[in-house]
Amino acid sequence: MSKLIKRTHFCGVLNINNIGEEVSLNGWVAKQRSLGSLIFVDLRDKTGIVQIVFDDSIPQEIFDIAGRLRSEFVIGITGVVRERSSKNPDLATGEIEVVAKELVLYSESETPPIYVKDDDNVDYNLRMKYRYLELRKSKMQRILKMRHDITNVTRQYFYGEGFTEVETPNLIKSTPEGARDYLVPSRVNPGMFYALPQSPQLFKQLLMVSGLDRYIQIARCFRDEDLRSDRQPEFTQIDLEMSFVEMDDVLAIQEGYLKKLFHEIKSIDIELPLRRMSYADAMERFGSDKPDLRFGFELKDISDLVKDTDFQVFSKALSSGGSVRGICIEDASDKFSRKDIDRLTDNAKHYGAKGLVWIRIEENEIKSSVNKFFSQEELAEIAKVFDAKVNDLILIAADRNKVVFDTLGFLRRHVAEILGLLDDSKYELLWVTDFPMFEKDDETGALKPMHHPFTHPKSDEIPMLDEDPSKVNAYAYDIVINGYEAGGGSIRIHEADLQNKMFKILGLSEEDCQQKFGFLMDAFKYGAPPHGGIAYGLDRLVMLLTEDLDIRDVVAFPKNQKAQCLLSGAPAEVDSEQLKELSIATDIEE
Numbered sequence: 124m125s126k127l128i129k130r131t132h133f134c135g136v137l138n139i140n141n142i143g144e145e146v147s148l149n150g151w152v153a154k155q156r157s158l159g160s161l162i163f164v165d166l167r168d169k170t171g172i173v174q175i176v177f178d179d180s181i182p183q184e185i186f187d188i189a190g191r192l193r194s195e196f197v198i199g200i201t202g203v204v205r206e207r208s209s210k211n212p213d214l215a216t217g218e219i220e221v222v223a224k225e226l227v228l229y230s231e232s233e234t235p236p237i238y239v240k241d242d243d244n245v246d247y248n249l250r251m252k253y254r255y256l257e258l259r260k261s262k263m264q265r266i267l268k269m270r271h272d273i274t275n276v277t278r279q280y281f282y283g284e285g286f287t288e289v290e291t292p293n294l295i296k297s298t299p300e301g302a303r304d305y306l307v308p309s310r311v312n313p314g315m316f317y318a319l320p321q322s323p324q325l326f327k328q329l330l331m332v333s334g335l336d337r338y339i340q341i342a343r344c345f346r347d348e349d350l351r352s353d354r355q356p357e358f359t360q361i362d363l364e365m366s367f368v369e370m371d372d373v374l375a376i377q378e379g380y381l382k383k384l385f386h387e388i389k390s391i392d393i394e395l396p397l398r399r400m401s402y403a404d405a406m407e408r409f410g411s412d413k414p415d416l417r418f419g420f421e422l423k424d425i426s427d428l429v430k431d432t433d434f435q436v437f438s439k440a441l442s443s444g445g446s447v448r449g450i451c452i453e454d455a456s457d458k459f460s461r462k463d464i465d466r467l468t469d470n471a472k473h474y475g476a477k478g479l480v481w482i483r484i485e486e487n488e489i490k491s492s493v494n495k496f497f498s499q500e501e502l503a504e505i506a507k508v509f510d511a512k513v514n515d516l517i518l519i520a521a522d523r524n525k526v527v528f529d530t531l532g533f534l535r536r537h538v539a540e541i542l543g544l545l546d547d548s549k550y551e552l553l554w555v556t557d558f559p560m561f562e563k564d565d566e567t568g569a570l571k572p573m574h575h576p577f578t579h580p581k582s583d584e585i586p587m588l589d590e591d592p593s594k595v596n597a598y599a600y601d602i603v604i605n606g607y608e609a610g611g612g613s614i615r616i617h618e619a620d621l622q623n624k625m626f627k628i629l630g631l632s633e634e635d636c637q638q639k640f641g642f643l644m645d646a647f648k649y650g651a652p653p654h655g656g657i658a659y660g661l662d663r664l665v666m667l668l669t670e671d672l673d674i675r676d677v678v679a680f681p682k683n684q685k686a687q688c689l690l691s692g693a694p695a696e697v698d699s700e701q702l703k704e705l706s707i708a709t710d711i712e713e
Contacts, residue, residue, distance in 0.1 A: 126227050128199030135171020139218050141204040146221060148173070149229075151259065152196045153239065155189075162189045166200065166221075167239075169264045174207070174220040175200055185226045195232035195239065195256075201225040251689040254680055266677050269388065270665045274341060276387045277361055280380050286339040286363060291326035293319060293343065298639050303347035305356075313706035319345035322658060324575060325643050327364040328615055331654040332646045339363040341661065347686075353607065353663055353674045356686045361610070361664075364656035370598050370614055373655050374554060377602065377610075381552065388668055393552060401557040402596075410448075410532030412558070415606030416551040418544040420450045420535040422528075423508050425519070434496040436478070440521035448527050449480075449519035450535050451509035455542060456483045456516040467518065467534060474533055475526035482506065482517040536606055547670040551605055557581070558599040561592055561628075569630060574599050576625050578613040579655075585621070592628050598655070604667050612657025619647040 131147045150168035157163075162177040177189040192198065202223040211217030236253055237245045241262045250257045257263060278288070297304045297318035304318035320326075323342050330338045342362040350356065365373060378395050385391040405414050408421045426446045429437045437447050452459075459467075468479045482491040482502060489502040497505070509517055518538075520530045539545055560580050561570040570592060572578060578597045580588065587595050598614035616622045622644065626636045636644065665677040675681035682688055702709065 128201055128225065128227050130199075133170040134166050134168045134173040135215055137173050137204060137216050137219055137221070139206065142206055142219060144204050145201065146204055147199065147201045148175075148221065149199045150197070151239075152192050152194055152198060154194065155192045157190060162186070162192075164189065164192055164198075166198070167259070167261075169268075171215050171261065173216040174211075174214075175202065176220050176222045177226070178222070181224055181226075185223075188226055188228055189223070192228075193232065193234075195235050195259075197229040197232070199227040199229065248683070248689055251675075251681070251683060254690045258679065263676070266665065266669050266671065267679065269669055270661075270677060272388060273384065273661070273665055273668065276384055277341070277380070278339075280383050281337075281339045281363065284337070284376060284379070286337040287335055288339050288341075289330060289335065290340060291320070291323040291330075291342065295320050295326075296639075296642075298325065305345045305347050308705040308707055310704050321346050322360060323362050324577065325640070327362060327656060328577065328643060328651075328654065329646055331364055331366045331615075331617075332649070332651045334366075336366045337364070338656075342658075350682070350684050350686060353666065353672070355662065355674055355678060356682055358678075359661040361659040361661050362656075363658070364654060366652040366654045368614075368653065368655050370556070370600060370655065373612065373614070373657060374600065377657060381602070384664075384668075385550070389550075391550065393550070397552050397554055397602075399554045399556055402555055402559065403557065405555050406528050410528040410530070410535065411606070412555055413601065413603045413606055413608045414532075414553075414555075415536055415539070415545075416553060417546060417549055417605060418535075418539045420452060420539065422448050422450055422531050422535075424448050425505055425508050428504060428508060432496065434493055436480070437521050440523075440527075443523070445521065445523045446527055447519060447521040448531060449509065449517050450531055450538075451511050452516045452518070452538055452542075453512070454514050455538075456485075456514045458542065459516055464518075467538070470537065471520065471530045471534060474529040476520050476522060476530040479530075480519040480521070482511075482519070484511045484513055484515045484517075486513055545605075547605070547667075547672065549605075550667075553603050555601045555603055556599070557596045558601075559593070560595040560597045563593070570628060572625075572629065573597070574611070574613055576629055577615045577622070579616045579621075588624060588628065600657070602657075602659070607663060607667060608660075609663055609667060610657050610659035612655065614653070614655035617647065617651040617653050619644060619651075622647065 128147045128149060130149045134148055134150055148166055150166045153165040153167040153172055155162065155164050160179050164175040165172050166175050177186055179186060200223045202221040204219050204221055207218060207220045235256055237243060237249060237256050239256055239259045241260050294307060294317040297306065297316065302321055304321065307317040307319060309315045309317060322344050323340060327338055340362045342360045343357060344360050345357050347356060378397055382393055382395055385393050402412055405412050410422050424446060425448065426441055429447055430441055432438055440447060464481050471479055480493050482489060482505065484506055489499055489506060491497065491502055506517065511517055518534060520527045559573050560578065562573045564571050578599050580595045580597055584595045600613065601611040602609050616625060662674050662677055666672060666674050669677060671677060680688065680690060
């Protein structure tokens with residue numbers, strides 16, 4: 124092994140206060156420039172870059188080694204810090220440089236398949252295949268450092284509030300929690316399977332039954348579901364639970380955490396208490412249970428105004444129990460051509476909409492895609508509901524409420540993005556509360572829990588479980604940041620009889636309940652405290668606080684859209700002997 128130069132400083136922390144000091148640095152060569160009798164090397168480590176100077180005052184052997192340095196060679200140097208004659212204002216260390224007197228070459232590098240620089244616009248698959256090179260970029264180093272800092276602040280805060288960190292199992296029983304489980308075969312129990320946890324939900328409730336009182340865990344979770352820009356198959360939750368609490372108690376603790384988090388990580392002081400909005404209000408006003416409040420474009424219901432129309436798109440939607448609603452895009456009509464609106468309409472169809480109606484407010488006329496069905500006076504009445512002014516554009520959807528909400532909820536954010544209204548450095552936080560207990564399955568029409576079957580119904584609505592369960596709301600709450608659900612939780616059911624009633628409403632037999640949840644129900648027989656909690660998506664929090672809205676960038680080794688790791692080649696086939704040990708056959712006929 125070559126001699127190791129013991130580091131005294133990191134590259135990116137040197138400044139004018141270090142002038143005259145002898146320092147020892149280790150890192151990667153970012154760039155080398157030779158000017159004959161002078162060689163300049165940009166040396167990079169996780170903290171940044173500093174310029175190293177090699178001149179002819181050093182031994183020829185060292186100078187020769189410096190002359191053949193190339194990008195991504197790994198070196199150590201010792202030298203003296205001096206002020207730069209030509210300063211670089213774009214570099215944190217741009218006022219100084221290090222004059223080298225010792226150099227050790229630890230290892231050489233082939234020409235990298237990707238450049239190690241932040242603005243390198245390289246194909247995503249190539250970046251993921253060489254992720255260890257991607258992670259050398261200063262942007263990625265900053266993200267990983269912020270993720271560490273967020274985790275550190277989290278632990279500090281909750282430890283200070285009396286929470287105890289406990290690890291829960293990763294090999295558990297498969298239970299229905301909304302998404303598909305990842306299954307793990309058991310070698311010692313042939314034909315039997317573990318599941319990887321979608322969340323530690325049941326175990327953290329058991330910890331409350333165990334008398335722990337306040338639990339926290341930075342928990343790894345797994346869900347076999349389709350991926351998107353803010354979702355990965357394996358992810359990390361900030362998972363916590365509290366005993367002897369009501370909803371307000373849980374939210375108060377969380378607001379203290381969020382205030383500390385934003386102050387420590389972003390130097391932003393958020394105002395408390397955070398605003399609250401009911402699920403029903405969020406859907407009516409924004410078409411989403413995770414509304415982005417950084418801009419307007421609130422939904423307006425014009426169903427009553429157009430209930431007598433001959434326009435069949437509206438009348439058919441209303442006669443089938445749906446609604447007619449729209450958004451007004453202020454002072455933007457001239458920014459959307461007819462072709463642009465056609466593109467918006469095509470996007471809306473992905474959410475079930477059959478089309479969009481548009482209305483343009485012009486100086487002396489109101490133009491619309493439904494001019495032949497509505498007079499200028501009737502269009503003016505519609506415009507009045509939206510408080511529309513000259514150069515405003517109104518977009519209207521008519522269908523089942525779910526389709527209308529999904530469509531307009533998407534459109535208001537999509538249009539805001541097109542208009543450059545989504546400032547990721549600005550943060551709007553709110554609690555969305557009072558979620559329905561149940562929602563109907565689109566295919567079967569059966570009731571299913573909106574969150575999970577352990578969510579506690581609102582106390583004054585429990586009698587309605589026998590009359591009309593679909594009208595019951597829950598003590599459930601989500602923390603929403605800039606249109607993203609950053610976390611969600613609820614007060615849990617701790618009464619065995621109420622939990623059994625919930626299972627019955629969901630169509631689970633006593634045998635099903637015992638088979639799937641028997642260990643939890645058995646625990647409830649021995650005294651369960653009132654309890655509730657929340658789980659934050661750590662990856663999503665990092666994504667929001669780094670202002671990088673692709674979750675793959677905040678995970679060290681992410682999966683692609685097919686849940687593949689391009690770096691390691693997972694998932695991969697295994698040999699027949701391994702499968703035989705696990706009693707697994709893969710030649711199943713369709």
